[in-house]
Amino acid sequence: MSVLVYTEHAEGKFKKSSFEVVSYGAAIAQQLGTNLVALSIGNVSSDELNKLAQYGASKILSVSEDAYKSFVNQAYGAVIAQAAQKEGANVVVLSASFSGKGLAPRVAVKLNAAYVDGAVSLPDTTNGFMVRKGAFSGKAFADVSISSENKVIALMPNAYKVVENSQNPNVEAFTPVAGSNDFATMIKEIVRASDKVSLPDAELVVSAGRGMKGPENWGMIEELAQLLGAATACSKPVSDAHWRPHSEHVGQTGIAVSPNLYIAIGISGAIQHLAGVSSSKVIVVINKDPEAPFFKAADYGIVGDAFEVVPQLISAIKEFKAVNA
Amino acid sequence: MKILVCISNVPDTTTKINFTDDHKSFVSNGVTFIINPYDEIALTRALEISEANAGSTVTVIHVGDASAEPTIRKALAIGATDAVRINANARDAFFVASQIANYAKEQGFDLILTGRESIDYNGAQVASMIGELLNIPSISIVKSLTLDGTTVTLEREIEGGKEVISCPLPLVASASEGMAEPRIAGMRGIMSARTKTLAVIEPSDVPALQTITNYDKPAPRSQVKLVNVDDVKGLVTLLNQEAKVI
Numbered sequence: 001m002s003v004l005v006y007t008e009h010a011e012g013k014f015k016k017s018s019f020e021v022v023s024y025g026a027a028i029a030q031q032l033g034t035n036l037v038a039l040s041i042g043n044v045s046s047d048e049l050n051k052l053a054q055y056g057a058s059k060i061l062s063v064s065e066d067a068y069k070s071f072v073n074q075a076y077g078a079v080i081a082q083a084a085q086k087e088g089a090n091v092v093v094l095s096a097s098f099s100g101k102g103l104a105p106r107v108a109v110k111l112n113a114a115y116v117d118g119a120v121s122l123p124d125t126t127n128g129f130m131v132r133k134g135a136f137s138g139k140a141f142a143d144v145s146i147s148s149e150n151k152v153i154a155l156m157p158n159a160y161k162v163v164e165n166s167q168n169p170n171v172e173a174f175t176p177v178a179g180s181n182d183f184a185t186m187i188k189e190i191v192r193a194s195d196k197v198s199l200p201d202a203e204l205v206v207s208a209g210r211g212m213k214g215p216e217n218w219g220m221i222e223e224l225a226q227l228l229g230a231a232t233a234c235s236k237p238v239s240d241a242h243w244r245p246h247s248e249h250v251g252q253t254g255i256a257v258s259p260n261l262y263i264a265i266g267i268s269g270a271i272q273h274l275a276g277v278s279s280s281k282v283i284v285v286i287n288k289d290p291e292a293p294f295f296k297a298a299d300y301g302i303v304g305d306a307f308e309v310v311p312q313l314i315s316a317i318k319e320f321k322a323v324n325a
Numbered sequence: 326m327k328i329l330v331c332i333s334n335v336p337d338t339t340t341k342i343n344f345t346d347d348h349k350s351f352v353s354n355g356v357t358f359i360i361n362p363y364d365e366i367a368l369t370r371a372l373e374i375s376e377a378n379a380g381s382t383v384t385v386i387h388v389g390d391a392s393a394e395p396t397i398r399k400a401l402a403i404g405a406t407d408a409v410r411i412n413a414n415a416r417d418a419f420f421v422a423s424q425i426a427n428y429a430k431e432q433g434f435d436l437i438l439t440g441r442e443s444i445d446y447n448g449a450q451v452a453s454m455i456g457e458l459l460n461i462p463s464i465s466i467v468k469s470l471t472l473d474g475t476t477v478t479l480e481r482e483i484e485g486g487k488e489v490i491s492c493p494l495p496l497v498a499s500a501s502e503g504m505a506e507p508r509i510a511g512m513r514g515i516m517s518a519r520t521k522t523l524a525v526i527e528p529s530d531v532p533a534l535q536t537i538t539n540y541d542k543p544a545p546r547s548q549v550k551l552v553n554v555d556d557v558k559g560l561v562t563l564l565n566q567e568a569k570v571i
Contacts, residue, residue, distance in 0.1 A: 010484070015484070071488070073456075073463060073464060073465070074462050074463070077457070098465070099483065101442075101465055102453055102463065102465030102481075104450075104453070105418070105449075105451075106453045106454070106457040106463070108454070109457040109458060113534070114417070114419070114534035115419070115534075116535070117442075117449050118449075130538065133447075134447060135537075135540065136336070136445055136447075137444045137445075139341075139342040140344070140541065140543070141542075141543065142446070142537045142539070143537065143538050143539040144535050145537075147533070147534060147536070148534040179460075181462070185490050186490065186491045186492070187488055188478070188491050189488070189489040190483070190488050191488075192485055193486055198484035199485075200484060201484060204570070228571065246501070246503040247468075247482060247503075249502060252338050253338060253502065254502065260570045261571065271339055271341070272339065279543070282564070282570050283546070284560070284564070285549070297546055299546060299547070299549060299550065299568065300551075300560060300564070301549045302553075302554055302557065302560060303554060304554035308554070309554060312557040313557050313560070316557050316560070316561045317561055320561050324565075
């Protein structure tokens with residue numbers, strides 16, 4: 001028995017969500033009295049692989065065959081299932097990232113495992129195996145009791161803190177067996193906006209709505225975000241009007257986020273939007289309408305015109321940074 | 326082209342969610358149900374592809390009881406050719422995916438589309454599971470899908486960007502915003518939907534792997550702390566010293 005985590009990387013560097021997954025997997029392994037194995041697929045240096053040991057992986061499997069250099073959903077799913085079988089792992093954890101969400105169900109089918117997507121805390125193993133996840137798009141939580149021997153869990157980004165738990169690095173090469181149809185798809189191109197903070201796993205988010213009056217006014221939103229190292233986001237009417245891309249739409253039919261700080265500017269706070277931000281730790285609302293429903297779901301608020309408040313906020317943060325640098 | 330679109334019947338996005346006093350089930354009394362918004366995007370894209378490829382059909386499939394029939398009829402009104410309902414209580418995603426995969430195996434579809442996730446249980450599981458059960462590729466959270474002969478080009482969302490993927494048919498894809506702009510059913514569509522085929526099929530036996538034993542709503546936030554508009558600096562101090570988030 002063991003716990004297996006799949007650790008995703010981007011161009012050879014592990015993401016923060018991968019260290020979250022390792023920390024989470026290590027805690028489950030401890031609960032079950034077993035050890036944690038981390039799996040990496042693709043080209044990752046041994047220094048980078050060793051980092052996984054810092055967070056509790058007592059063994060690190062690395063698949064470095066050329067065929068697996070870039071992400072192929074079906075092929076990677078097969079590798080994860082094979083690694084689980086090899087290690088006798090009956091709990092497999094992935095990040096509920098865009099790729100993780102596609103992979104995990106395939107792994108679950110291969111292992112005859114129940115699968116819980118979007119876990120928000122450690123499983124309760126006192127009486128069976130129960131995992132808490134978000135439901136109704138942020139409007140609720142559901143506790144899922146699993147009856148199958150094998151379990152696959154996808155962990156929400158930002159839901160579990162990275163914990164140092166140093167182990168001796170023990171990296172082992174792993175050679176999977178490819179299935180007949182594993183490599184049917186091919187990546188033609190990867191487009192990354194490298195200067196931008198990725199929204200789903202961002203710790204700070206600056207979000208704006210129709211109160212900004214038009215796409216030409218987003219300069220100050222981007223400036224504020226850049227200053228804070230935050231991702232930019234928007235409400236549904238804004239992305240529907242094509243002022244901002246759909247990938248920035250936060251809410252029930254967009255992306256659900258759980259940052260430490262969510263700053264909502266000129267967003268009234270419709271129930272669909274609130275659903276997508278309910279897991280944020282701290283919410284700040286800036287709106288000129290004191291009756292905006294968002295104030296009821298906020299921790300801090302300023303009643304004022306975004307066009308006056310945001311520039312002031314930018315200079316206040318610059319001043320703060322100058323003092324605290 | 327034979328296209329299959331999987332639809333889910335979910336509470337309208339404006340619904341206030343409530344549970345029974347024992348926290349064991351969702352209270353559906355007085356709730357309006359709709360086609361899962363992402364499934365509606367998938368359906369629209371399927372119709373666009375079907376219109377561009379003469380002789381194509383778009384079948385919608387739903388796993389659930391008869392209470393979902395108005396939602397299925399709506400999908401027919403929007404333009405689907407015919408519909409299938411697997412008459413079963415959708416116990417978990419694996420159950421649903423297995424029923425759909427069994428049907429697809431018999432019928433043989435070129436393209437199977439779902440929404441990226443349902444807005445009720447947010448499982449995001451069915452598309453990949455169908456792909457695995459049929460041993461065909463599955464691409465999740467797709468914001469653009471174009472067909473050229475038997476090759477499909479898809480754009481998939483990734484953190485901080487997108488991935489462009491080329492894939493042969495058959496294929497399963499889950500739709501995200503951007504793949505299509507949902508259509509509204511016209512009067513003619515609504516009239517013709519009444520006479521389109523809605524087949525009801527009994528489920529195959531699939532074991533349930535999980536059950537939801539408890540629901541909770543997020544804890545309400547404490548009263549908002551308002552900062553005067555003339556004291557924006559004060560907000561920065563609060564975020565730093567009290568909330569400790571910057």
